[in-house]
Amino acid sequence: MTATTTPPDTSKPYAGLTAPSTARRLLTQPTTGPLVALLLACVFFSLSTEQFLTGGNFSLIVQQVMVVGTLAIGQTLIILTAGIDLSCGAVMAFGSIVIAKMAAEGSLPPLAAIALGLVVCGGFGLLNGALVQKIPLPPFIVTLGMLNVAFALTHIYSEEQTVTNLPGPLTALGQTFPLGKTDITYGSLVTIALFLLLAYALSNTSWGRHVYALGNSPEAARLNGIRTSRLTIGVYTVAGVLYGIAALLLISRTGVGDPQAGQTDNLDSITAVVLGGTSLFGGRGSVLGTFIGVLIVGVFRNGLQLMGVASIYQTLITGVLVILAVTVDQISRRKAR
Amino acid sequence: MSRTTRLSSSLLRAAAVAGVAALTLTACGSGSGSGSSSTGSGDVKVGLITKTDTNPFFVKMKEGAEKAAKAEGVKLMTAAGKFDGDNAGQVTAIENMVASGVKGILITPSDSKAIVPAIEKAKAKGVLVIALDTPTEPQSAVDALFATDNVKAGELIGEYAKAAMKGKAAKIATLDLAPGVSVGVQRHNGFLKGFGVKEGDSSVVCSQDTGGDQAKGQTAMENCLQKEPGINVVYTINEPAALGAYTALKAKGREKDVLIVSVDGGCTGTQAVKDGKIAATSQQYPLKMAAEGVKAVATYAKDGKKASGYTDTGVTLITDKAQDGVTSKDTAYGLENCWG
Numbered sequence: 213m214t215a216t217t218t219p220p221d222t223s224k225p226y227a228g229l230t231a232p233s234t235a236r237r238l239l240t241q242p243t244t245g246p247l248v249a250l251l252l253a254c255v256f257f258s259l260s261t262e263q264f265l266t267g268g269n270f271s272l273i274v275q276q277v278m279v280v281g282t283l284a285i286g287q288t289l290i291i292l293t294a295g296i297d298l299s300c301g302a303v304m305a306f307g308s309i310v311i312a313k314m315a316a317e318g319s320l321p322p323l324a325a326i327a328l329g330l331v332v333c334g335g336f337g338l339l340n341g342a343l344v345q346k347i348p349l350p351p352f353i354v355t356l357g358m359l360n361v362a363f364a365l366t367h368i369y370s371e372e373q374t375v376t377n378l379p380g381p382l383t384a385l386g387q388t389f390p391l392g393k394t395d396i397t398y399g400s401l402v403t404i405a406l407f408l409l410l411a412y413a414l415s416n417t418s419w420g421r422h423v424y425a426l427g428n429s430p431e432a433a434r435l436n437g438i439r440t441s442r443l444t445i446g447v448y449t450v451a452g453v454l455y456g457i458a459a460l461l462l463i464s465r466t467g468v469g470d471p472q473a474g475q476t477d478n479l480d481s482i483t484a485v486v487l488g489g490t491s492l493f494g495g496r497g498s499v500l501g502t503f504i505g506v507l508i509v510g511v512f513r514n515g516l517q518l519m520g521v522a523s524i525y526q527t528l529i530t531g532v533l534v535i536l537a538v539t540v541d542q543i544s545r546r547k548a549r
Numbered sequence: 550m551s552r553t554t555r556l557s558s559s560l561l562r563a564a565a566v567a568g569v570a571a572l573t574l575t576a577c578g579s580g581s582g583s584g585s586s587s588t589g590s591g592d593v594k595v596g597l598i599t600k601t602d603t604n605p606f607f608v609k610m611k612e613g614a615e616k617a618a619k620a621e622g623v624k625l626m627t628a629a630g631k632f633d634g635d636n637a638g639q640v641t642a643i644e645n646m647v648a649s650g651v652k653g654i655l656i657t658p659s660d661s662k663a664i665v666p667a668i669e670k671a672k673a674k675g676v677l678v679i680a681l682d683t684p685t686e687p688q689s690a691v692d693a694l695f696a697t698d699n700v701k702a703g704e705l706i707g708e709y710a711k712a713a714m715k716g717k718a719a720k721i722a723t724l725d726l727a728p729g730v731s732v733g734v735q736r737h738n739g740f741l742k743g744f745g746v747k748e749g750d751s752s753v754v755c756s757q758d759t760g761g762d763q764a765k766g767q768t769a770m771e772n773c774l775q776k777e778p779g780i781n782v783v784y785t786i787n788e789p790a791a792l793g794a795y796t797a798l799k800a801k802g803r804e805k806d807v808l809i810v811s812v813d814g815g816c817t818g819t820q821a822v823k824d825g826k827i828a829a830t831s832q833q834y835p836l837k838m839a840a841e842g843v844k845a846v847a848t849y850a851k852d853g854k855k856a857s858g859y860t861d862t863g864v865t866l867i868t869d870k871a872q873d874g875v876t877s878k879d880t881a882y883g884l885e886n887c888w889g
Binding site: 261263268269272275276279371372373374376462465466467468470472473475476513514517518520522523524527 | 602603624625626627628629631632634635636637640641642644645646648649650659660662663665666667727728729
């Protein structure tokens with residue numbers, strides 16, 4: 213919602229929408245639709261099951277979506293530049309194996325292993341960005357290739373073995389602290405903080421405005437003096453570092469380094485971005501919308517499970533939701549023209 | 550202009566969710582095999598978490614659990630990973646089931662080691678956890694294990710293959726599962742033991758991973774034949790891999806003179822034994838695993854008695870070309886007791 217406080221700016225996608233009344237402004241926020249959807253889903257599940265509407269369950273949902281959520285922040289940044297990242301889950305898996313193996317079997321102290329993991333993931337992002345920008349290659353192709361590279365490296369380096377017996381600091385973010393009667397995971401707080409940080413950066417800094425401008429029209433952005441090449445590579449690198457943080461969150465959540473992890477997380481993160489109202493064509497959307505998108509998936513999965521609905525229906529419903537969300541995006545674009 | 554657009558887009562999104570909610574209700578209302586319907590006393594909840602939703606082996610397992618749940622008057626909840634190896638999905642399923650107050654969880658672990666911390670958390674909350682089909686590492690991470698003895702399943706077809714070769718020199722291809730997956734390793738080792746050869750023996754001329762997939766089994770067999778055309782014994786991790794191997798052999802006109810043996814005992818696989826495509830298979834009983842698991846949870850709910858240790862749910866060698874000295878049953882028996 214921070215976007216509403218900034219002055220109109222032509223490089224921003226909703227710049228023409230600074231409406232006079234607060235109520236109208238709220239209704240015209242791009243996150244309003246997903247938010248209403250999320251609330252409706254919550255009401256539905258609260259009425260359907262007695263366990264849904266408890267603090268513990270909400271804490272659980274946030275905890276369950278923190279890994280995909282953190283990936284989805286990076287994915288949002290890239291999609292805002294009209295790119296896409298298919299490699300995020302695989303890069304995260306590689307990062308998690310690097311961190312886990314370095315700390316559990318190597319001689320690195322845990323904090324150094326974590327730092328190394330962030331650097332490795334950031335390096336993948338940098339490489340993605342450089343290939344997209346410098347050669348240039350389509351993001352879809354670059355990240356599809358990188359998906360396989362990271363996947364293979366994960367399996368080679370891990371020797372297909374799950375890494376166990378992790379030192380305490382690696383799982384610290386998976387620990388909980390009590391808040392009233394509810395147990396909150398530290399990792400959930402990290403994820404929420406990252407969402408807020410990136411939301412602020414996107415809407416309140418020139419960097420954020422440039423990202424939107426780049427997604428709307430790279431040529432126009434370049435002519436306006438934005439260093440698009442550096443910006444693109446920067447966005448992919450920031451995304452890579454976020455995948456590294458997701459890797460740490462994953463380790464802390466499962467308590468192991470798992471080479472099989474993240475295989476569908478690339479698609480799950482895109483799902484969250486789309487459900488959050490960000491356009492796959494770039495330049496339109498927000499990180500907060502993605503947070504709501506992530507929660508929609510988490511709430512459906514949790515709620516349906518509590519209702520006792522078999523998991524295949526979760527897949528069915530997620531698919532229907534995605535198609536509906538993109539349809540809405542398309543219709544609103546056509547009308548806007 | 551665009552203001553109204555945003556407004557209507559919000560409403561559209563809201564309407565979308567309302568639609569999906571309706572869909573959900575329909576899904577539940579139909580109750581078609583989702584196992585969500587409570588039966589009678591239904592206060593006791595049992596969770597069943599399989600590796601995937603789509604593998605017939607797990608479909609059969611679910612069916613067995615549903616029948617047993619009805620008989621025991623307990624409520625069954627089911628969940629599955631998105632793909633074989635989806636540990637995070639199974640962790641989430643465990644958490645959600647514990648949150649909904651299950652008395653016990655039956656799980657076929659996708660990753661034997663990685664699932665252990667989540668299981669320990671559930672056990673700490675007083676939930677009885679039983680592994681079905683695949684053991685955890687360590688096995689003691691769960692209260693009990695109901696599974697096929699996979700080493701024995703491999704041994705049976707190894708002994709059978711040895712007898713069927715009648716002293717002829719063997720050139721063996723093994724179409725395995727995937728590195729580090731215990732079920733595959735145990736069956737593979739069991740087969741070698743039953744055949745009387747050691748790992749690395751020169752008679753094993755080709756070993757490939759198939760993931761238990763028919764298409765990959767076919768590719769693996771094609772490559773093995775390329776490498777060593779004289780292969781005359783094929784061990785396969787399961788019948789889909791065996792049928793893939795059969796297709797590859799048939800393309801080379803070799804389907805009659807190569808002995809294929811397998812493990813699983815699914816209905817398609819057992820029919821393939823009857824049709825002579827596969828020589829023999831070790832049949833396992835997923836329905837029984839699930840049914841006994843549900844019973845164990847019901848017992849725990851009633852009198853607090855926890856199941857423990859390993860329960861062998863049995864394995865039977867199925868073939869229509871019985872060999873002397875190897876106990877087996879014919880495909881009529883196999884088809885009566887097959888799953889899938």
